[in-house]
Amino acid sequence: MRNVILRVKERFVSISVIFVTAIFLTVFLLVEDELSFTVLMLVGGGLFYFVKRRDCFKEVIVFARQSRYGFLICIFLALLTVLIILRNEHFALFMIASVALYSTVCFGLTIQLGYAGLTNFAGAAFFGVGGYAIAVLSSENFPDILSVLTGGFMAALVGSVLILPILRTRGHYAALVTIAFALLFKTFLELNDTLGGPQGLKISSMNMFGWDFGKSFFGGSFYLNYVLFSLLVMVSIFTLTRLLEKSWIGLHWDALRIDEISSASFGINISSWKILAFTLGNFFIGLSGALYAKMLGHIAPTNFTFGDSLILISIVILGGIGNPWGVIPAAFLIIVLPEKLQFIQEYRLLLFALLVILVLLYRPDGLFKKALRSFYRGWGKV
């Protein structure tokens, strides 16, 4: 016990930074009107500047490197605090779950774009495939947990239609293939009445192994169910994504992304690695699409337009291409910020666009640049 206290004292700065950030985000999720928002932004900006000048972020990174479990426990406790404060705030919880699911989608895109270098401008389409798969299956009384997985499989399957053109093209040409797919996907859904046409489909709420997501969770909001499950999915897929990166597979993807010709000259089978990245990425995207659809309870073609695919790509770029760590704050920014700007109503998209432009000018490589690969803990220490 004494040991724990000593350790906490040792890491005091890092721990406070983590908790202050958590509480800041909580308040951020709760503020509504422009005055509080502006004050909060000013406070946040000042605090950020202050923490950055004292190099406290480095402190946190050192903490994360040196005692992984302590760091994880700390993050977990911070998250728990946030969830306890927000236990009855339906909307804030809804936004947290959305951020978690959008992040999960973007891990899939990170595998495609950041690791294997495949530009996928049809992310929202595969997101939608997952959603539609689960919509059809839940009306058939299929077990929900299997439906979620099927959503992923369906997305991977539909994606296989594009594999041939994607393998043959590169760069902007490959981008066009997926753009074309994204555009035709939405129109196709609208025109075909078998899948609900433009009105879309209704979906029952999630229920697995007797865990009814539609009911209040220990006296809190029913959205807590979704938050917990989405966070679980996000953490698992994040871990998988990182493990992929820190393995021979990630190495192969990096090699072929950077230089196809030299990779081919060293025996790397470009096509099969690209297929793996594309399929796996789409699987993750479809999976979270299915979950998102369950949470929304209703999906329609206009949720999955080309514009939505661009939002997904924006998250990946803004976070720093190829860095799953960057995805989460970027998703938070892209998903929650427009929502927080509701008080300026019709001006919010304009301001949002300008803010993103500023971020990119200030940090041309995205928020966090991808770091060198470390295969396991203690990598590179002699």
Add this chain to the structure above:
Amino acid sequence: MGNSLLNSQGLTVKFGGLTALSDLNFSLEKGELLGLIGPNGSGKTTCFNTITGIYRQAAGTTSLLGKDITGFTPQQIYKCGITRTFQRLRLAVALSVFDNLLIGDSSSLNTNLFFNLFQRSKLKQEIEKKINKVKKIISVFNPALVDKLYEPVSKLSMIDRRRIEVCRALISDPKVLLLDEPSAGMTQEETRDFMNDLHEIKTKSPDLGIILIEHEMNVIESVTDRCIVLSYGKKISEGSFKDVSRNPSVRTAYLGED
């Protein structure tokens, strides 16, 4: 010549109407260092690209130890034991030295999805084995590089980058090594170091056949056993460097005299 290591007969490559390589015959013996020289645009790199399967030949055959490898993909060629370096370095500069070298050894890596994701301790053992292997190879060239194993290639000097590229080609224990102008961009001193490296390679692996494209004639003179001179895609001379350099048609080709 049936038993030679690498043997090409009638190699012809065309780009549209342009014949980049026409009817090239050559062979490489075990342990031999063959120089491939000729003016710019004479088809040397094209020859490498064709052997390694990046370009398709219009005619001709290539065989490795008597086995026909004509029309193989780059991946198959690599698996047969032919590796190369590139004239303009093709290292992944954003990746670490270790990563770059392991790309050269990709076929020996266990890429099973389950193994990579869930058998992490076994993977760690494999990685540690690879670290030792990599260290052994680079210390042959420059022991100082061992300390830079975890640094990005972008932080290395030109000669170290060249060394890494050669190591990447050597790590899979190839039978044939194709070196495309390794001295490009090096200082004279670095070039001298590099020649020593070449000698080192030859003593370490006596059976390895090497083809070297080079513009620095003193490099060619001091390291090659035999030379082939190309001009406009045709072989115009073959023999030891002394013989070749006396050949008047070679002089014409280089100096552009008629």
Add this chain to the structure above:
Amino acid sequence: MLLGSLDQYLINGLVLGVIYAMVAVGFTLFFGVLNVIKFSHGDVLMAGAFAALIAYISLQNFVSISIWMMVVITTTFAFAAMALFGAIVARFLVLPLRGAPPLNTLLITLMLGLAVREAVRLFYPNGSNPKPFPKLLPDTDIFIFGLEIRHDSLIIIFGGLAAICFLHLLIKKTRLGLSIQAVAQDSETARLMGINFQKIVLGTFALGSGLAALAGVLNGLYYNEINFSMGLLLGVVGFSSAVVGGLGSILGAIIGGFLFALLQTIGAIWFEVPAYKDVFAFVVIIAVMAWRPTGLLAETKSDRV
């Protein structure tokens, strides 16, 4: 019954093709010099059309001039305004991101497009509604080879083609054009040879954006209606045309533009529900990309090993 309307389809297809080609040429130009995709291009087109409208309205209130003079002045104004805008964008948004991954340029121009679109919607009086664009061209019919064609369609087709040809000549024959080509081929060498890289990039962006404004004006003259979201689809179609034709080639962009117009027209005639025409066009585009991975006219730059 269909055959009787063939001339109509043909003329409309040609107009569409010309407008698409003009947008596509812009994409090809930007890609040529900087290897970037500028996603705000469609919105620049829209802004160009609105600039022309503003010029028209303000002129109409103050002076009375002939209608042809009006066409010339409004078009020039739109061209100049968007050329300036294009240069500013290149200077402050595109060039600073040269070292970053190319997708970041895509994102920043995408956001710029959104900003331009929203700005027009919010700050142009009643901008969220469609605006009538003045009918400046004669709408009388003439007969050519037995085809009934309206004068304005003809003027738009030839005007657009002339603009593209003019651009082609500019690039092939003038000093500026040669410099653009040099930069497009190898920016490092071009810089070493004393070409002012930044100036050329700004010039190219100005030129491409001006061309987009021109396309916007022609679009307005043809449909007599413009709206703030018109650039969205035109931008995507223009990009698709440029890529299908083969990026970096002006002829490719033209072919791509006309191909797209052709596919849409065929789709609209063929399908019971015309909305399928876009699905059809994009399926064909995907198939074409699988068949010719670097566009119909393959890129001339080969990957040097």
Add this chain to the structure above:
Amino acid sequence: MCNFGSIDNKARSAYADRDSPVKMTPFVGGENMLNRGFLIFSFCLLVVGCSSEDGSAVKIGFIGPLTGGVSANGIGGRNSVDLAIKLANADVTKQYKYQLVALDDECKPNIGIQVATKAAADSSILGAVAHYCSAVAVGTVDVFHKFAMPMIVWGAVLPKITYGNDYPEVHRVNGTMINQNDVAAKFMVDLGYKTWAIIHDTTDYGKGHDKYFTESLEKYGGIVLGRFGVTADQQDFNAELTKIKALEPDVIYFGGITPIGVRVRTQMDRLNIPAIFQGTSGIISDAYIEGAGTLAEGTLAFREGDSAERLPGGKMFLAEYDRNNYSSPPEAYGPFAFAAANLLIDAIESEGPDRKKITSYLNKVRNYNSVIGKITFDENGQNMVPLITRFVVQDGKWKIWEMSEYADNIRSLNRQNPK
């Protein structure tokens, strides 16, 4: 929201402990600074957390598209609700002060569900005037039901929104597209037209109109020569219109909203199509007339409810709207949003700030006088609009048919000699 205090105190006491000397000093300076920063921060958090609570005001939500393609309608609706609230606040007889919370649904179902959750989960918002886009409303009714929030649809016309469920919370002041199209079909057949070509967008709005108009038309004996589904962001309709020209219909029926309505009408002229242009409620907007210019003349369209300018309350609404200098017009559904907001305000005045009571008040609304005529909700919360108003464009204005020169045969819809 003020419950952060306890956490802050805990954190503060943690800092107080820290003052006792412990090993490791390099960050002490940083900590002191951090300490102070943290205190300031916690204070600000408290200020922010508590300032957003405004005790006295009663909140009413408005949801509609404020950005994107159909934002004109959304902004018109928002302004109308804003006007209703301003008028209520100026009225001394009202017990409560009202406050508007306007939210943008971008006309997208997922964003709609997001903002509906936001409004419905906020217990200080008592009711919502929500949705112009049908696809959004279909998705959000579940949310409103789940949170038991009374809501009144002000513009979405899909029948399913009210008839597809039995949620007591869901109401709608405007009629559905069924009533609208039935009247439209009968009226047009009675005028003597026989053949139609239908252009509709492929959104739920356009597809629904296509379906119900066709059904009614068959009932009254009209013939549909061809139907053309087009995407909502399409710019060029020449190919479709060329086909239609060959069919030679008497009337082109357009099921869609203003922006593409303007495009179809202008491009009809380009192809010299002499047919009558008949639209739906979606094109009854000043923007249609502005966009189509003189070509708008003689366009017909139909809308549920009485016309604002024919009713005394409606005239008052239009006058007040003008007086408040909103930057954009109320558009076709502004009066509906205004009426819905007034209904909600009256419910709150009578029942107090209690969602359940407001809901049951709304369900009992019969013959309520509003700017759009009398409102009576049926058991599904649907206003049983007895009246469909027919409109025609005359001299750059939407005129009620009966008051137009067309009805008196002074003008004719048929263009005698189209050029």
